[in-house]
Amino acid sequence: MQTPFDTLSEPLPRRVVAGLAKLSLVLRHEAWSQGREQRLTPTQAQVLTLLRARGPLRLSTLADELAVRAPTASQAVTALETKGLLRREPAADDRRARAIRLTDRGTAEAERLSDWPDVLQAAVDDLPEAEQAALLRLLTRTIRGLQARGAIPVQRMCASCRYFRPHAHDDPATPHHCAFVDAPFGDRHLRLDCPDHEPADGALARRNWRRFTASHPTPED
Numbered sequence: 544m545q546t547p548f549d550t551l552s553e554p555l556p557r558r559v560v561a562g563l564a565k566l567s568l569v570l571r572h573e574a575w576s577q578g579r580e581q582r583l584t585p586t587q588a589q590v591l592t593l594l595r596a597r598g599p600l601r602l603s604t605l606a607d608e609l610a611v612r613a614p615t616a617s618q619a620v621t622a623l624e625t626k627g628l629l630r631r632e633p634a635a636d637d638r639r640a641r642a643i644r645l646t647d648r649g650t651a652e653a654e655r656l657s658d659w660p661d662v663l664q665a666a667v668d669d670l671p672e673a674e675q676a677a678l679l680r681l682l683t684r685t686i687r688g689l690q691a692r693g694a695i696p697v698q699r700m701c702a703s704c705r706y707f708r709p710h711a712h713d714d715p716a717t718p719h720h721c722a723f724v725d726a727p728f729g730d731r732h733l734r735l736d737c738p739d740h741e742p743a744d745g746a747l748a749r750r751n752w753r754r755f756t757a758s759h760p761t762p763e764d
């Protein structure tokens with residue numbers, strides 16, 4: 544049955560997106576103010592933090608990971624090279640190709656930038672742990688939806704990992720299993736950027752996703 548609020552309010556999905564947009568404003572504002580201190584654009588800051596997390600990368604990988612066009616990534620890399628924050632060198636797996644690596648100064652800058660905005664971290668810290676875990680699960684689902692629509696590249700998260708075994712255990716606190724470390728884990732442990740991630744093939748990824756999102760998964764799911 545409809546309540547007056549159903550007709551008076553914006554549709555629920557629109558209000559959820561409006562909430563996300565407010566969070567993104569905070570992130571953008573913080574990225575600009577941090578970058579201004581260090582004379583970096585948000586893209587340059589993202590290049591530094593990505594290289595810190597992943598080690599040396601080729602330009603094409605960098606552009607893919609940041610979901611920007613190659614000329615945009617190239618511009619950011621050239622600017623950072625001029626500032627002495629990174630350098631290009633032969634790639635480890637192909638000496639003819641070039642990889643981009645942080646210099647010592649670049650690593651120090653990236654470490655400063657990698658801290659999440661204190662204000663956002665504090666707001667999340669204030670949530671009860673169960674709500675933090677629920678939020679992490681919802682973020683996983685939303686990010687996966689963006690991935691499926693080609694809006695962002697495949698992220699190194701459990702939901703797309705070949706080691707992920709969703710709802711493999713009866714314990715509601717730790718229902719999932721990571722076959723890489725061979726251990727059970729719960730929603731609160733879900734990873735969004737795991738260094739051990741390896742992409743699942745299409746069929747496994749789809750099967751895992753069905754099981755992960757089913758409210759009452761059965762062994763046949």
Ligand code: SF4
Nearest residue numbers: 701704707721723737
């Ligand atoms: S290897 Fe990492 S991403 Fe893959 S299931 Fe284990 S924790 Fe998740």
